[in-house]
Amino acid sequence: MSKKEIIDEVTMKRAITRITYEIIERNKELDKLVIVGIKTRGVYIAKRIQERLKQLENIDIPLGELDTKPFRDDVKTADNTTEMPVSITDREIILVDDVLYTGRTIRAAIDGLVEIGRPSKVSLAVLVDRGHRELPIRADYVGKNIPTARDEEIIVHVAEIDGADSILIKKED
Numbered sequence: 388m389s390k391k392e393i394i395d396e397v398t399m400k401r402a403i404t405r406i407t408y409e410i411i412e413r414n415k416e417l418d419k420l421v422i423v424g425i426k427t428r429g430v431y432i433a434k435r436i437q438e439r440l441k442q443l444e445n446i447d448i449p450l451g452e453l454d455t456k457p458f459r460d461d462v463k464t465a466d467n468t469t470e471m472p473v474s475i476t477d478r479e480i481i482l483v484d485d486v487l488y489t490g491r492t493i494r495a496a497i498d499g500l501v502e503i504g505r506p507s508k509v510s511l512a513v514l515v516d517r518g519h520r521e522l523p524i525r526a527d528y529v530g531k532n533i534p535t536a537r538d539e540e541i542i543v544h545v546a547e548i549d550g551a552d553s554i555l556i557k558k559e560d
């Protein structure tokens with residue numbers, strides 16, 4: 388097994404900045420947005436986007452933290468640790484995650500959202516799309532498309548949890 392860095396801190400920051408510019412370009416009513424990070428690491432990517440929107444547009448967009456575990460189709464947990472600071476009904480949600488793979492986490496995330504409100508629109512931003520979808524789900528904003536083999540793994544490190552920002556690929560030898 389080998390682990391190799393494929394995206395460094397600077398390139399990861401640029402990718403998040405580009406996603407933020409695309410969100411600004413495609414959303415004329417920024418004050419309707421709610422950013423929702425998927426626990427765990429999606430929350431930290433969501434916070435970076437929120438900070439960049441504040442720097443670029445001087446706007447405070449509310450940020451929620453979504454627990455998808457109670458809505459999974461494999462191993463479910465009973466308690467829901469979702470934290471949402473505002474009502475999401477009639478708001479435009481930007482769901483944020485670090486990696487998009489099979490799409491099953493996003494399917495669960497949509498269930499988690501509709502349980503607490505009725506958004507007028509839900510879009511998806513991911514730092515990495517590694518392919519291999521098992522459901523008809525696609526991202527609206529993609530930081531990096533990284534083609535992978537099924538037996539590889541993409542590992543996103545964020546400074547807040549892992550000590551530094553970086554994206555690694557894990558391969559079986």
Ligand SMILES: O=P(O)(O)OC[C@H]1O[C@H](OP(=O)(O)OP(=O)(O)O)[C@H](O)[C@@H]1O
Binds near residue numbers: 426428429484485
């Ligand atoms: O498209 P999928 O096949 O559902 O895979 C993508 C999900 O897998 C990872 O979550 P993980 O469960 O490893 O949690 P983490 O964010 O806490 O690392 C990643 O953060 C995505 O949420």
Ligand SMILES: O=c1cc[nH]c(=O)[nH]1
Binds near residue numbers: 517539
């Ligand atoms: O490679 C993968 C697949 C799912 N989730 C990850 O974080 N990485």
